[in-house]
Amino acid sequence: GENVEQHPSTLSVQEGDSAVIKCTYSDSASNYFPWYKQELGKRPQLIIDIRSNVGEKKDQRIAVTLNKTAKHFSLHITETQPEDSAVYFCAASKLGGNNRLAFGKGNQVVVIP
Amino acid sequence: GAVVSQHPSRVICKSGTSVKIECRSLDFQATTMFWYRQFPKQSLMLMATSNEGSKATYEQGVEKDKFLINHASLTLSTLTVTSAHPEDSSFYICSARAPDGWQPQHFGDGTRLSIL
Numbered sequence: 001g002e003n004v005e006q007h008p009s010t011l012s013v014q015e016g017d018s019a020v021i022k023c024t025y026s027d028s029a030s031n032y033f034p035w036y037k038q039e040l041g042k043r044p045q046l047i048i049d050i051r052s053n054v055g056e057k058k059d060q061r062i063a064v065t066l067n068k069t070a071k072h073f074s075l076h077i078t079e080t081q082p083e084d085s086a087v088y089f090c091a092a093s094k095l096g097g098n099n100r101l102a103f104g105k106g107n108q109v110v111v112i113p
Numbered sequence: 114g115a116v117v118s119q120h121p122s123r124v125i126c127k128s129g130t131s132v133k134i135e136c137r138s139l140d141f142q143a144t145t146m147f148w149y150r151q152f153p154k155q156s157l158m159l160m161a162t163s164n165e166g167s168k169a170t171y172e173q174g175v176e177k178d179k180f181l182i183n184h185a186s187l188t189l190s191t192l193t194v195t196s197a198h199p200e201d202s203s204f205y206i207c208s209a210r211a212p213d214g215w216q217p218q219h220f221g222d223g224t225r226l227s228i229l
Contacts (some may be wrong), residue, residue, distance in 0.1 A: 034218075041204075042219050042222070043119075043220040043221060043222050043223050044157065045204060045220070049217055089198065096171050098162050098164065098170070100158075100159055101147075103156045103157050104156065105155070105156045106155075106156050112175070
């Protein structure tokens with residue numbers, strides 16, 4: 001099955017700086033890559049996703065890039081704010097049917113004011 | 114859109130009690146729902162995939178008789194933790210996806226289960 005690795009496990013950044021989280025996946029057939037943000041005690045919230053037919057997607061301060069050849073994808077957060085502090089999970093799956101998401105272990109992002 | 118409601122949000126009960134958790138898709142029909150378990154500071158662990166009108170598919174190591182799943186309609190799936198013990202204490206989260214399977218999964222608010 002799909003195996004998703006996520007690095008680093010913890011990331012501290014100064015407010016206003018950029019944060020980058022990288023994930024690798026093992027199954028070349030995976031074609032859907034969402035990112036979820038989870039605050040303490042709350043549910044994971046989808047913040048951005050990308051399909052394998054594009055290499056980059058951007059939504060305001062958040063962007064995701066995908067390299068299918070190398071089988072890795074990254075989350076970029078620019079102009080970080082304290083409210084960006086949370087655990088971020090990457091995931092991978094095939095679209096359609098009952099295909100389930102394989103999650104990375106999560107990355108704790110701490111934005112220092 | 115794509116709101117998933119989960120109830121209850123918090124349960125504290127004695128060992129041996131059975132606990133039922135409900136997961137509802139409020140504004141869309143979900144042929145597939147997923148049940149996860151999450152321990153503190155860990156990732157989401159898929160327990161089972163719930164399909165409307167059929168038996169759930171359980172992940173390896175998850176006891177079917179311990180975690181009963183029922184997906185009786187396109188908007189409701191339930192997880193019953195039978196005869197719960199302290200080791201079952203965890204954060205249980207459901208997610209749902211629209212029928213075409215091309216939509217992202219959206220998560221419920223989760224249920225914090227504490228077994229005394």
